[in-house]
Amino acid sequence: MGKIINQDKNNEFLFDQSKCAIVAGSDLVFGVSRIWESLSDDNKIETMVFRNIEDSLSWLDIDELAFQSIKELP
16 A cells, blocks of 8 residues: 555656545445545545445536546547
């Protein structure tokens, strides 16, 4: 986990004022993602972990129909 956090810090200039939504499909992924989220609090990337896509899209302020069209792109 420390290596991932350090990698994020070294590359945060690429993601200044960005948002990252993680949708966890299992309890294990949710737990590990929450640990990463809490350890990344001082990064410039605003991160939240969700259990479903609808809540993540709402937090990202992305319309569900727009997401569906983007998701369909090659």
